[in-house]
Amino acid sequence: MDAINAGINYQSKGGMNSSTSGTIYTIPVVVHIVHNNGTENISDAQVLQGIQDLNDGFANQGPYQDVNGVDVEIVFCMAERDPNDNATNGITRDISPLTDMIMEDDDITLKDINRWNPNDYLNIWLVQSITSLSSGPGVAGYAYFPSSHGQPEDGIVNEAAYFGSSTGNSSVHIHEAGHYLGLYHTFEGGCTNNDCLND
Secondary structure, three states: OHHHHHHHHHHHHHOOOOOOOOOOEEEEEEEEEEEOOOOOOOOHHHHHHHHHHHHHHHHOOHHHOOOOOOOOOEEEEEOOEOOOOOEOOOEEEEEOHHHEEEHHHHHHHHHHHOOOOOOOOEEEEEEOEEEEOOOEEOOOEEEOOHHHOOOOOOOEEEEHHHOOOOHHHHHHHHHHHHHHOOOOOOOOOOOOOOOOOOO
16 A cells, blocks of 8 residues: 555656656455345446446546546556465455445445455445435445555445446546545645645
């Protein structure tokens, strides 16, 4: 995580149009599909599309390309080895009623169903629906900031319908991956000169 943070800090100090460092940071990902035999049990192909969208977003490529954007030199790849060093495609599937979850009540219980060491993998859990006690239904995804790295809550939770199903929908997990790596919303913090950096 320190290497990832160093890469982000380099990009932040260089500004929007700075040249890249040439160092690529690779983050192994495991996608845990928590389902109840419904539409949330998405195909491997849709998962792979979601990871491709994530990489395109972070590389400022394809449908996510923006004239003001840059390639942040972070690549997300499906885990090839599981925690026991067995070959894997980086996708797990578990049946549970927690596929319809309440964020504040079920977060850790959901993640306890299947969690790979968060010091070695980015865990992404896909579910049917996420409800928040404070804001109700309609939470498409959420993530914890790097201060939770290595802790039970570490990772991203996303509604499966918003993962790899379309460009707009994939923006949800791209957004949440930004939070996972320490990025705040542009409207947060004490930015007084509109450079989106802490002043």
